[in-house]
Amino acid sequence: MQSGPIQIPSTGALTHLQRLEAESIHILREVVAEAENPVMLYSIGKDSAVMLHLALKAFFPGKLPFPLLHVDTTWKFREMIQFRDRIAERFGVDLRVHINPDGLAQGVGPFTHGSEIHTHIMKTEGLKQALDAGRFDAAFGGARRDEEKSRAKERIFSFRSAQHRWDPKHQRPELWRLYNTRKNKGESIRVFPLSNWTELDIWLYIHRESIPIVPLYFAKERPVVERDGTLLMVDDDRLPLKAGEVPQLRRVRFRTLGCYPLTGAIESDADTLPKIIEEMLAATSSERQGRMIDKDASASMEQKKQEGYF
Amino acid sequence: MAQKIDQGSLLRFITCGSVDDGKSTLIGRLLYEAKMLFDDQLAALESDSRRVGTQGGDLDFALLVDGLAAEREQGITIDVAYRFFATDKRKFIVADTPGHEQYTRNMVTGASTADLAIILIDARKGVLTQTRRHAYLVSLLGIRRVVLAINKMDLVDFAQDVHDRILAEFTGFAEQLGLADIVAIPMSALRGDNVTQHSDAMPWYEGPALMPYLDDMELPGAAEGRPFRMPVQWVNRPNLDFRGFSGLIASGRIRPGDAIRVVPSGRTSTVARIVTADGDLPQAIEGQSVTLTLADEIDISRGDMLADAARPPEAADQFEVTLIWMAEEPMLPGRSYLLKLGAKTVTATVTSAKYKVNVNTLEHLAAKSLALNEIGICNIGLDQPIAFDAYKDNRDTGGFILIDRMTNETVGAGLLHFGLRRAQNVHWQPVDIDKAAQAKLKGQQPCVLWFTGLSGAGKSTIANLVEQDLFGRGRHTALLDGDNVRHGLNKDLGFTDADRVENIRRVAEVGKLMVEAGLIVMISFISPFRAERRMARELMQPGEFIEIFVDTPLAVAEQRDVKGLYKKARRGELAHFTGIDSPYEAPEQPDITVNTSVMTAREAADAIVRYLVDHRIV
Numbered sequence: 001m002q003s004g005p006i007q008i009p010s011t012g013a014l015t016h017l018q019r020l021e022a023e024s025i026h027i028l029r030e031v032v033a034e035a036e037n038p039v040m041l042y043s044i045g046k047d048s049a050v051m052l053h054l055a056l057k058a059f060f061p062g063k064l065p066f067p068l069l070h071v072d073t074t075w076k077f078r079e080m081i082q083f084r085d086r087i088a089e090r091f092g093v094d095l096r097v098h099i100n101p102d103g104l105a106q107g108v109g110p111f112t113h114g115s116e117i118h119t120h121i122m123k124t125e126g127l128k129q130a131l132d133a134g135r136f137d138a139a140f141g142g143a144r145r146d147e148e149k150s151r152a153k154e155r156i157f158s159f160r161s162a163q164h165r166w167d168p169k170h171q172r173p174e175l176w177r178l179y180n181t182r183k184n185k186g187e188s189i190r191v192f193p194l195s196n197w198t199e200l201d202i203w204l205y206i207h208r209e210s211i212p213i214v215p216l217y218f219a220k221e222r223p224v225v226e227r228d229g230t231l232l233m234v235d236d237d238r239l240p241l242k243a244g245e246v247p248q249l250r251r252v253r254f255r256t257l258g259c260y261p262l263t264g265a266i267e268s269d270a271d272t273l274p275k276i277i278e279e280m281l282a283a284t285s286s287e288r289q290g291r292m293i294d295k296d297a298s299a300s301m302e303q304k305k306q307e308g309y310f
Numbered sequence: 311m312a313q314k315i316d317q318g319s320l321l322r323f324i325t326c327g328s329v330d331d332g333k334s335t336l337i338g339r340l341l342y343e344a345k346m347l348f349d350d351q352l353a354a355l356e357s358d359s360r361r362v363g364t365q366g367g368d369l370d371f372a373l374l375v376d377g378l379a380a381e382r383e384q385g386i387t388i389d390v391a392y393r394f395f396a397t398d399k400r401k402f403i404v405a406d407t408p409g410h411e412q413y414t415r416n417m418v419t420g421a422s423t424a425d426l427a428i429i430l431i432d433a434r435k436g437v438l439t440q441t442r443r444h445a446y447l448v449s450l451l452g453i454r455r456v457v458l459a460i461n462k463m464d465l466v467d468f469a470q471d472v473h474d475r476i477l478a479e480f481t482g483f484a485e486q487l488g489l490a491d492i493v494a495i496p497m498s499a500l501r502g503d504n505v506t507q508h509s510d511a512m513p514w515y516e517g518p519a520l521m522p523y524l525d526d527m528e529l530p531g532a533a534e535g536r537p538f539r540m541p542v543q544w545v546n547r548p549n550l551d552f553r554g555f556s557g558l559i560a561s562g563r564i565r566p567g568d569a570i571r572v573v574p575s576g577r578t579s580t581v582a583r584i585v586t587a588d589g590d591l592p593q594a595i596e597g598q599s600v601t602l603t604l605a606d607e608i609d610i611s612r613g614d615m616l617a618d619a620a621r622p623p624e625a626a627d628q629f630e631v632t633l634i635w636m637a638e639e640p641m642l643p644g645r646s647y648l649l650k651l652g653a654k655t656v657t658a659t660v661t662s663a664k665y666k667v668n669v670n671t672l673e674h675l676a677a678k679s680l681a682l683n684e685i686g687i688c689n690i691g692l693d694q695p696i697a698f699d700a701y702k703d704n705r706d707t708g709g710f711i712l713i714d715r716m717t718n719e720t721v722g723a724g725l726l727h728f729g730l731r732r733a734q735n736v737h738w739q740p741v742d743i744d745k746a747a748q749a750k751l752k753g754q755q756p757c758v759l760w761f762t763g764l765s766g767a768g769k770s771t772i773a774n775l776v777e778q779d780l781f782g783r784g785r786h787t788a789l790l791d792g793d794n795v796r797h798g799l800n801k802d803l804g805f806t807d808a809d810r811v812e813n814i815r816r817v818a819e820v821g822k823l824m825v826e827a828g829l830i831v832m833i834s835f836i837s838p839f840r841a842e843r844r845m846a847r848e849l850m851q852p853g854e855f856i857e858i859f860v861d862t863p864l865a866v867a868e869q870r871d872v873k874g875l876y877k878k879a880r881r882g883e884l885a886h887f888t889g890i891d892s893p894y895e896a897p898e899q900p901d902i903t904v905n906t907s908v909m910t911a912r913e914a915a916d917a918i919v920r921y922l923v924d925h926r927i928v
Contacts, residue, residue: 062548
């Protein structure tokens, strides 16, 4: 938060980033004012970085009035975990990490069980366990509506049944800036303060506000192997190399971060924020292209959300 | 380049049109032209278009907009969706709403946050009934700027006279609605004529293409003219030395040293600091989320409004409003709902429905209640005064939602027009001989014994026996029986849901007056709805309302059929009969339950009296 006071344009209107920032802060405060036990899901990525930054702004000079929750699948990039712990210390936030103990005991992983089962057990089930155990009645998530079709139709305040299910046909209308936060027994709310942000907005804002992000977003020589047209980074020795496969050093970066065996890198020279933004403006593929869990069917995300995935 | 987009403004708009007007095609075209579609999305669109498209293999932009699997399978659009695109000058958020039966609810939702509306017209069909409906809803929600997109010009040979005729007809009734700022653009969204560039096919058209117009259109100067308003959303008190009031500025501007007034309390102070994480600000304007500290320590909590001391908003507890109903369950006057406006949530009752508006013809129709997607003019009453502005002056301090207290659903949206003076001029008259004095004299604890149950369950019989017993003990009682009250006080009411709610409201108020007079009041009414029994309970002090569920299976009550009413209802001669074609909602936690299929009336009455003795009421 090194940038100076916000300058008001002479026309008297706010810029689009200022309007988005104000809207997100309003949403964050509304939840804290009305929910009993909120939590922020922190996935370490760029969207989580922006969401955390907005939350620190919303409650300044007070501290963050809720904990951060990271659902660890044990397959995240090592740099992500280091970054997570650094951030928690730097901002003095209450960070809680949850790993699905059943999945851990069974040794669930993307290579042994496939991406679908791995994601379901370590992410979806792990998330539900952590939310239930913490008795959280509202959970902030960094999802944006421009990411994916089913998210374009999801409310900012999205209700989940006691089983964490989303019912797309039964959503409350959201008018003006009025959010109905009242829950029925057992229900919880997922709240998306970044609903109206686009990927470009996120990068412009990270740049404007000098928000710290995981170095994996910047281009650098990294060891990768190419599989089915996807560049996978060899982040540790758990990646089973196929016969004849030799990791090569290539100049790559990531548009999105997740479990390293499920996240494709792109070849890039963008090693600064302005270069990343330039690259984004010229991009011809969407950021989720690098995410393998979405490829199964075009309704895949909708299905996952109904099961309780964010 | 990054620097430039960083400084762009934001424009939110809504597109209104039916499936056949080419609305989805237009949105798809805008996304495509703004290069918001990536290769992988285009590839998915191409394969979807071949598989389920309606454009004979050509790109079917509608598929981009219909997001959910459930929708694609059924070929319908469920809900409001938001789309995003950006140019070098602006970022755009498009609210896309489907054009079928849920239209009013969805369009009102989408319009509530829009700065501008694009109303689509199929050039071949001209101004239709639904065009009028779109224009009405746009004007109702306070959108001042309208683009009339006269689409499919390619199908009318790009003829100027078609365009001119449609524009003249539209302008005619738009003026009646107060829509003055209208720009008509003839186009073909499918071919791209006049979407991003001026079309050679229509040289007679001299105005801008759609995209350049949206790019350059001047946004209303945010801070100009309107007085400062900020609903207090959250009190920021991290330590004893700091007490800040956080909120989003709904209108106007504020600087340190400005005088503010807190509404409704009326206290005043001056702004000391505008605190943000980026440092204190010299001023803040409409749309910013800030934290203010004040020069004086005054009592302010969430839901209060901070306002320009010289031009404060009114406070009232009775209003005339426009209500847009959004739930399957109809709006019933007399039923209590929660009302949320700004950061304030209060209890509200629709005191009367004046009329409803036919959204197609704008005709006023008599109304006692409102059904899903109906719009009506109503009076509402609140349990406490709130700060407000008329909706036409300020959306954020004049727009509200209504929430059902049982289901917690958002059931309606409302626009405040003005406060009713009635409440302000009728003050509560304190009385010297109060309830406690009355109760002491009579040596009893005044209360309401509320008997609820099906017709024929035995409510009146049991209430009679209880009253005889209490009378014998020297207690002062009154008995209000449903049938008897309907002969007098409530003889103007029928048996529709709306009338049943009013029936209960009146008798509950009468019961309350009698409790004030120190009496033990027996009220024997079917009272089928939980919401009204709860409303009655809330009128009384805690412990004063004793709910007695006279529980009898429908089959038993129907077999008794003392008054022959069940037979009539079964024959269809009696409409809205509880248990037959009108629901009975059994109490979830009654204070006393008596089951008359296994107890005699005498036993039931004795059980109730025992409860009263045990609880030291008699």
